[in-house]
Amino acid sequence: MTETVVLKLGGSVITDKSGECAIDHARLREIAAHLAARGAAALVLVHGAGSCGHPEARRYRIGDGLTGENVPGIYETHAAVSRLNAAVVGSLRDAGVEAIGIHPLDLGLAEGGRLVSFETRHIVEMTEHGIVPVLHGDVVMDRLQGSCIVSGDQLVTRLAVELSSRRVGLATDVPGVLQNGSVVPRIDRENVATLDIGGSGKTDVTGGMRGKIMELLELADAGIESHIFHVSKIDRFLDDTGHGGTTIGRDAP
Amino acid sequence: MTETVVLKLGGSVITDKSGECAIDHARLREIAAHLAARGAAALVLVHGAGSCGHPEARRYRIGDGLTGENVPGIYETHAAVSRLNAAVVGSLRDAGVEAIGIHPLDLGLAEGGRLVSFETRHIVEMTEHGIVPVLHGDVVMDRLQGSCIVSGDQLVTRLAVELSSRRVGLATDVPGVLQNGSVVPRIDRENVATLDIGGSGKTDVTGGMRGKIMELLELADAGIESHIFHVSKIDRFLDDTGHGGTTIGRDAP
Numbered sequence: 001m002t003e004t005v006v007l008k009l010g011g012s013v014i015t016d017k018s019g020e021c022a023i024d025h026a027r028l029r030e031i032a033a034h035l036a037a038r039g040a041a042a043l044v045l046v047h048g049a050g051s052c053g054h055p056e057a058r059r060y061r062i063g064d065g066l067t068g069e070n071v072p073g074i075y076e077t078h079a080a081v082s083r084l085n086a087a088v089v090g091s092l093r094d095a096g097v098e099a100i101g102i103h104p105l106d107l108g109l110a111e112g113g114r115l116v117s118f119e120t121r122h123i124v125e126m127t128e129h130g131i132v133p134v135l136h137g138d139v140v141m142d143r144l145q146g147s148c149i150v151s152g153d154q155l156v157t158r159l160a161v162e163l164s165s166r167r168v169g170l171a172t173d174v175p176g177v178l179q180n181g182s183v184v185p186r187i188d189r190e191n192v193a194t195l196d197i198g199g200s201g202k203t204d205v206t207g208g209m210r211g212k213i214m215e216l217l218e219l220a221d222a223g224i225e226s227h228i229f230h231v232s233k234i235d236r237f238l239d240d241t242g243h244g245g246t247t248i249g250r251d252a253p
Numbered sequence: 254m255t256e257t258v259v260l261k262l263g264g265s266v267i268t269d270k271s272g273e274c275a276i277d278h279a280r281l282r283e284i285a286a287h288l289a290a291r292g293a294a295a296l297v298l299v300h301g302a303g304s305c306g307h308p309e310a311r312r313y314r315i316g317d318g319l320t321g322e323n324v325p326g327i328y329e330t331h332a333a334v335s336r337l338n339a340a341v342v343g344s345l346r347d348a349g350v351e352a353i354g355i356h357p358l359d360l361g362l363a364e365g366g367r368l369v370s371f372e373t374r375h376i377v378e379m380t381e382h383g384i385v386p387v388l389h390g391d392v393v394m395d396r397l398q399g400s401c402i403v404s405g406d407q408l409v410t411r412l413a414v415e416l417s418s419r420r421v422g423l424a425t426d427v428p429g430v431l432q433n434g435s436v437v438p439r440i441d442r443e444n445v446a447t448l449d450i451g452g453s454g455k456t457d458v459t460g461g462m463r464g465k466i467m468e469l470l471e472l473a474d475a476g477i478e479s480h481i482f483h484v485s486k487i488d489r490f491l492d493d494t495g496h497g498g499t500t501i502g503r504d505a506p
Contacts, residue, residue, distance in 0.1 A: 075353050093328070099324065103359050105353070109378070119362060141375035142378075146378070152258045
């Protein structure tokens with residue numbers, strides 16, 4: 001199996017959170033041009049929902065489970081984030097990247113908000129044929145509560161483990177995890193409790209920065225380091241030439 | 254688990270095969286109105302690709318596997334049939350049916366043209382919340398040949414078994430399986446060899462009428478009878494009041 005890079009584009013990087021599904025097409029074109037110029041390495045992309053899906057998920061309280069009345073929220077939330085996915089895939093294809101969108105609602109099964117079934121062998125097959133699968137945070141059916149939100153961060157964790165990825169990156173609109181305005185260079189289970197990390201600027205239905213770090217510490221437990229950096233540093237992350245952000249890893253030996 | 258009906262809409266029923274992705278919106282509205290008026294029973298819909306996907310699948314020879322050059326055909330074929338799926342889901346939702354599209358490429362894994370992995374528990378979860386999942390014939394990644402076409406008929410078979418369905422219907426643009434212009438009322442493994450069944454009017458990448466019957470005989474082997482009838486008889490099939498078409502079942506005792 002080829003070494004696969006899992007790269008997440010934060011929802012707030014590719015949408016304007018103040019609007020409703022306000023897609024930042026210029027940013028998408030820029031990212032697509034960078035990825036197209038590189039080619040080669042097997043890549044799986046994941047993106048957050050940003051302002052495409054979060055408003056719907058909140059309005060229908062779809063992450064809290066199904067009550068009967070809020071069932072239409074599954075479609076509405078899924079349709080909104082699928083629009084963003086189509087824009088991401090479209091930008092990549094326009095730039096010459098052989099991208100294909102994969103919707104987690106179509107394949108995932110969760111219990112209590114965590115994925116318990118998520119096929120990835122077809123995703124591996126795609127990367128082996130030069131295809132870049134593009135997944136996204138999504139509403140997913142949940143056997144305990146009917147439905148839940150599976151964040152892009154949970155997907156990144158799941159994919160990195162299943163694909164035995166060694167390079168996991170999260171491109172955000174901040175330079176890394178911040179404490180008192182400075183980037184925290186490294187986070188592990190030993191120092192995480194001592195850090196004063198707020199949520200991300202605007203709270204979202206997937207738990208903000210703290211939720212993200214907790215996901216990534218689980219990944220670190222599995223021996224996979226991950227990197228949080230500013231979106232302008234994607235090339236540096238891919239080249240491993242210093243992204244200036246935060247690395248989430250296992251406790252220093 | 255609720256008793257689930259699996260209903261397939263033939264590709265030639267909802268598209269005009271002479272055009273390229275010529276969707277028959279009037280027919281879709283008509284079918285949607287019938288299904289909306291019934292409500293209640295758990296229902297899973299599957300549709301064929303018709304003129305949305307077959308031309309692309311043929312052009313790229315995507316069903317024969319991946320050669321390298323034809324990789325873009327995965328996206329093109331999938332995008333075409335996904336457009337049809339969006340139209341089917343849209344018609345149903347406009348009529349008040351809580352439909353959601355599910356794309357087999359997103360979840361299926363095949364080997365030599367047959368599905369070896371296809372999660373259905375989230376589909377069951379959907380039906381239990383009154384959602385009508387709408388699947389479709391699609392290109393699917395294949396571990397032996399890179400890619401293959403999974404027909405709507407193969408999906409019907411798979412879903413019927415996994416969902417323990419007792420009512421499986423295939424709505425077509427003919428009154429049933431025809432021999433010398435007359436409907437064959439019943440087909441089983443005993444009489445199938447004696448029948449002179451041509452392919453469907455126009456050959457397609459999924460094997461025509463003979464391929465369909467072979468799929469459904471496998472279903473019959475698993476103890477599940479299926480029914481092929483004219484699309485105007487959907488109500489009669491659902492009510493079990495005589496659709497005038499063909500029943501595919503086990504050998505008469």
